[in-house]
Amino acid sequence: MAQAPMRRAIESGVPDNQQFLHPLLKKNYGNWRYHDRPRPGVLHHVARGGDEVWSVRAGTQRQMDVHTVRKLCDIADQYAEGHVRFTIRSNIEFMVSRSEMVAPLIERLETEGFPVGGTGNSISMIAHTQGWLHCDIPGTDASGAVKALMDELYEEFKREEMPNRVHMSTSCCEINCGGQADIAIIVQHTKPPKINHDLVANVCERPAVVARCPVAAIRPAVVNGKPSLEVDEKKCICCGACYPPCPPMQINDPEHSKLAIWVGGKNSNARGKPTFMKMVASGLPNNPPRWPEVSDAVKRILHAYKEDGRPWERMADWIDRIGWPRFFEKTGLTFTKYLIDDWRGARVNLNASAHLRF
Amino acid sequence: MAKQQHPTPMLDELEKGPWPSFVTGLKRLAAEKDYVVDVLGQLETSYKTRKGYWKGGTVGVIGYGGGVIPRFTELKDAEGKPVFKDAAEFHTLRVMPPPGMHYNTDVLRKMCDIWERHGSGLIAFHGQSGDIMFQGCTTENVQKAFDEINQLGFDLGGAGPAVRTSMSCVGAARCEQSCYDEARAHRAVINTFLDDIHRPSLPYKFKFKFSGCPNDCMNSIQRADMAIIGTWRDNIQTDETLVRKYYAKHGMTDLVNDVIARCPTKAIRVRNADEVATGPSITSVRFDDTQALEIDNRDCVRCMHCINVITGGLAPGKDKGATILVGGKRTLKIGDLMGTVVVPFMKLETDEDREKLVELGQKIIDFFAENALEHERTGEMIERIGLVNFLDALGLDVDPNMVSCPRTNPYVRTDGWDEEVARIKAKKQQVA
Structure with a gap:
C-alpha cells in the first residue's frame, strides 16, 4: 500500500x-x-x-x-x-x-467547582509555569504550588476586599517565566551546579555555556582526561543559567534549591511607572505537596497589605508610602544582607538621601 | 479502561481544598489512558524526590523547525528502561491563540476531540507566552495532532530563537479604554513573521505584545522585545452623566483621595465650575452643579489612573494610536530590563498605519538578527550598543519622551553638537 x-x-x-x-x-x-x-x-x-x-x-x-x-x-x-x-x-x-x-x-x-471572582480588588489566579509536569529544568512544581496557594486564597479570589488588585506569579527557576507580579514565588538555588564530567563533552556546546554565565565563573577544563567545564564556586551566584544549555551541570537540588518571595512588581502604568519586584525573603523550603512555609509567608504579606493599604494602592504603592523598614516590621520578614543589591546598576537601589523612616 | 493507577499519596493531597484541581483532571484522563497513568506516576516521583525528569530533544512537524516542545523521560531503571514506559514521551504543541483569547464552544470541543484522539487530553489555556498548550503527545502522534489542529484553522507558535507567539488584550472587543484595534495589529504583525516563528534562526527569542492602553494588561513593557501600547495625543474625553454618577456615589473624600491625590503629575484639579480654565489643552467636566474637574492635558502622562477610577466619565482622547517600546525581558543574562520608548506615538487606524508598524518590526528584527550576539535579547543588545546607535540604525529621531532625564555625566564626545542642532532644526522646519 x-x-x-x-x-x-x-x-x-x-x-x-x-x-x-x-x-x-x-x-x-x-x-x-x-x-x-x-x-x-x-x-x-x-x-x-x-x-x-x-x-x-x-x-x-x-x-x-x-x-x-x-x-x-x-x-x-x-x-x-x-x-x-x-x-x-x-x-x-x-x-x-x-x-x-x-x-x-x-x-x-x-x-461545578469553579469559583467566580478574580475581578477588581481581588487576588486573582496565580500566573504560573510548567514545573515538574512538563519543564526540562524545573526546581519545583508549578500547578501544585499554585493549587495549594489558591486553596488558601480562595475567599480572597471571590471577594474584592484588597486595597487594589493583587497579581501573583510563581516560577520554577530564576528565569522567571511567571513574570513580574505584586507577589512572586521563585526558585532560588543556593549551591553551584553539580557537574557530571563524563557527559559534558558530548552533551554541551562548551563555549556557549561559558558565554551564558552572567559572572564569568565557568571555564573549560579537562577533568579525568575528558574535556569538560569547571565552575569557580567563589564567583558562582547559583543562578542556573548554565543548566539549560548544559544539562550535566545539574543546578536543581532537593535540599538546596529554595524558594524566594518577591514583592512590588507592577505591570500597569497607572499612577507610577511600571516597577520590578524586589526580593524580600529567601531560603524557604521546597516542600511539596503543599508548600506550607510559602503559603504562610505569602499570607503574612497579604494580611499586612490588606490591613494597611489604602484604596487604589497596589503593593508597590503601599510600600512606597510606608517604606521598607515598616514593610519588614509589619510582615515579620527579616531584612538581611542578601537583599542589598550588588548587581550592575545596584546603586540606584541604595538610599542616596537623608530620607529615613524610624 | 486503562491500567491500574499508581499510588499517588503526594498528589492526592492536591485533590483537597476548594480550588479546581489539575490532579483530579489528570486522574479522570488516567481512567481512560495508560499514558496518563504513567504521567501521574512520574509526577508523583518528582513530588517525592523533588527532581524533574524531562529532557528536551528534537521533535517537530513537517516543514517547521519549532513549535513543538519535546520531552523524553529521564526516569530510567537500572537497565536504562523508562520506569513509566507509557509516558516515555510527553511533547507539547504550542498553538497560537486568536487575539484576545476568544473562543466559541464549537472550536473548543473540536480541540478537545483532537487532543483526546492523539494526545494526553491535557490542555493549558494558556501558557505564559500565550500559547494554547496541548500537553502530552508521543512522537508518533505529533504530526497527526498538528494536522487536525491546523485543519481547524490554527497554527503552531514559536519556540527557541524565533519570533514567539504573541498576546493581545481583550481590547476593542469589550473594553472602553482600547486605543487601537489590537487584534488587527496583532495579526498584521505576527502573520508577517510566520517564517521567523516556524523556522527559528534569530540570535534569540523575539516577542511582540499588544496592549490597548497604558494599563498594559499584557505586561508588554516587562515581557516584550517590542511592546505596542495604545495611547492618545489629544485631550481626555468626558461624559458628564457618568462623572456626576461617580460623585453622587462616592462624594468629595473619595474624589480627592482616590482621583486627585493619585494623579502622578498633579494634572487634575477640583475647581469651582465658574473658575474653570479654558484653552486647547484643558479638559473640564462638572461633577455637581457648582464644581468641576479640570485637567491640563499637557501635564498628563496618560497613566490611566483617573480613567480607571471614573471609567467612562473620563476616557482616552480621540487622536488615538500607540507607543512603541523596545527591549523588555526577564532576568537572564544581564538582569531584568523594561522596554524603553523608541516611538512615542504612531497612528494605528488604517491598513497603511499598520503596514508602518509591520515595517518597523521588520527593521528591528533585521537589525537584531544582524547585530545581536548569540542568546542576546534585544534589550541586552541595546544596552551593549547604546540606544542612540539603535535609533540611528532604524532611522528614528531622538525625542525627550525617550528618557527619564538627560544624561547625568559628561562622558560623551560632543564635537558634533552644532551640526546636530542645525540638522534637527532644519528637519523641524521642513515638517512645518
Missing part, C-alpha cells in the same frame, strides 16, 4: 478572532462606553449604542483535562450563548447578553 503523501502545513498564523466573538462583542467592537462591576466576578460593559453585556469570570486550574473543558463548554452553551474567553491569568469569562442570565450562570459554575 502506498504511503499517504506528507501533508504540508497551512501557514495560517494567528486566526481571526471575529469568528469567535460573542455577537454583542462583535456588534459593538471598538464602541464601548464604560463598565462597572455589579458584584465580584462580574463585569458589566455598556456600549455607546446602549447594548449591555455581562461577563462572568471564574477560576480554572489552567492545565485542564478535556472533560473539564467540555464541562465549561456545556455551561457556556446552556447559560452563556456559547462564547468564552480566557484572561492572561487563565481565568475563563462567559459573556451573556441579559442580566437575568448572570445568577444562574454563577450558581452553575460554583456548583
